[in-house]
């Protein structure tokens with residue numbers, strides 16, 4: 192079966208390419224990337240992508256799929272559909288499931304479920320410590336063999352600095368990156384939102400920016416000490432950006448991501464006790480948003496990841512203090528990120544790199560390129576398409592988005608994994 | 623006392639959730655109405671038929687005998703039927719959600735639900751979902767609007783105005799909904815507010831609320847017209863907020879000596895219950911400048927006014 196994608200504008204930063212090209216896919220791999228009209232359509236399935244942008248498939252390196260254990264919030268199958276609808280061809284899923292993914296058995300279970308779902312690629316992230324309890328190292332060697340691509344105790348920050356040091360050393364032994372949810376929980380205390388004017392006014396306990404920055408600094412110094420690969424998850428403060436920038440300039444092996452909500456919203460979104468604006472780390476200030484954008488622009492922040500965290504009404508339609516942390520993001524991330532291009536903060540090529548090649552490189556997984564011979568993981572984007580976020584249309588099982596009703600421009604028109612069309616937007620392909 | 627001529631009709635809301643969102647006119651309207659209700663409480667038969675046939679539910683997730691009693695007396699003096707529900711915090715964790723509880727109550731067609739909850743924003747959650755009126759009787763660290771209103775009424779009665787006063791609020795501002803409501807109330811009415819306490823109890827960004835911040839009790843009370851002492855929650859000792867009660871009372875407890883620094887007729891206030899000898903010396907609490915018991919009396923009048931106005935202020939004759 193041969194598939195010809197013709198007429199699209201191909202953007203592949205990995206080969207410095209931004210030109211109209213036709214793509215030929217044979218047996219799930221890119222077989223040719225040629226000038227438009229060069230290849231005859233006969234005997235091939237042809238899709239016309241005129242007016243659309245063709246990119247390497249987007250990779251979300253920070254997703255919570257909730258399976259096993261909390262299938263009422265999301266399953267690997269529904270999360271995979273949400274990812275495809277949002278333009279992602281691969282997701283890395285965090286280990287804070289029930290049970291925690293701290294053993295090869297859980298990793299194999301996730302991969303099996305993902306294979307059954309026949310959706311996007313799923314890369315399990317394994318726990319740093321057994322049960323993510325922050326006490327005893329988990330089995331990284333076994334986990335790597337089973338298919339885990341990174342280590343993280345996301346959601347349960349490693350409090351013990353000695354354990355963090357040993358985790359970085361042991362991870363380096365198996366060449367796995369450590370993804371740190373950097374947070375000093377003793378400073379967070381029982382805070383539920385950013386500590387600032389809004390928390391003061393709402394009478395909600397605050398989480399100072401320092402709770403993140405103290406931990407980012409510690410983790411970076413431990414990366415310096417151990418020489419391990421450290422990746423800082425969901426950077427939310429101006430101070431963290433500064434600390435990471437300095438570390439990179441000193442040659443420390445640190446990379447970092449932020450999430451779309453940290454450059455699209457501030458703590459003002461919490462007003463009215465909006466539990467869909469509650470997440471960890473919390474939404475920060477205008478100045479932090481500006482610093483995050485600057486960090487993306489100068490490369491301090493390598494990736495945009497969703498931190499897609501589905502929760503049902505059971506966890507969200509409650510008192511703010513009781514509400515669970517997290518927002519869904521797979522189906523809004525691309526639209527929100529394209530706003531950075533529209534604002535002139537990133538070029539389109541920079542944005543696509545932060546959403547594909549960079550996460551692929553950090554996780555050591557295929558993707559991020561449209562080189563001939565590579566797997567045909569492709570995201571097609573309609574850059575002009577205006578749309579309004581409607582959570583009722585989401586493929587995700589959950590609805591906890593603070594962006595419901597927001598006007599965005601640009602969204603995924605088609606998502607292909609291994610040359611197979613997983614998603615197509617009927618608006619673009621009604622013919 | 624000046625009369626402003628503000629009409630009760632300038633307060634038209636479904637709910638009373640906080641003072642932050644109220645205008646000067648709205649606050650004045652509530653106070654004017656409260657003044658007119660005060661007289662009822664001095665009659666031998668302390669009851670008017672104003673809210674006859676209305677049902678008022680108090681829903682308290684936090685124990686507070688005095689606030690609940692004050693609301694209940696207010697409702698009964700207006701002839702409303704009252705039902706009191708106290709829900710232990712422990713059972714609320716395991717039991718039905720706040721929204722379910724409230725929806726069940728609403729199915730019984732109450733006119734007003736008065737809620738006290740240890741979590742900020744709980745009354746707002748109800749107000750968004752229920753058709754009946756919701757009164758915030760204290761939510762977490764956020765607001766305690768009727769306390770703020772009764773404090774305003776007490777000061778207005780004593781000083782004859784609510785503008786151009788210097789109001790010192792002293793103690794654990796960080797954990798005080800009383801402080802927040804009073805800051806909003808006095809600022810909105812045109813007075814100056816200074817807060818004081820150890821920095822551990824003064825959250826950052828207070829200046830952004832338009833208040834002055836001091837770490838010194840003598841400095842805060844100097845030239846003050848009103849000194850409001852907050853109740854110290856004794857369990858904060860040993861939680862990194864202050865080392866010992868002894869040191870706290872030495873530096874942040876109000877004594878007779880401090881009163882000499884304030885204006886001669888300065889009022890001493892306290893929302894109660896008192897920790898005598900901790901945040902306030904007994905002779906100050908019982909002294910001539912103390913209006914602590916007037917605050918309690920005014921609590922009933924203000925709550926009558928709030929219940930009346932939220933009910934639409936229909937039977938206007940009864941209020942006069």
Ligand SMILES: [Zn+2]
Nearest residue numbers: 345346372424
């Ligand atoms: Zn996290």
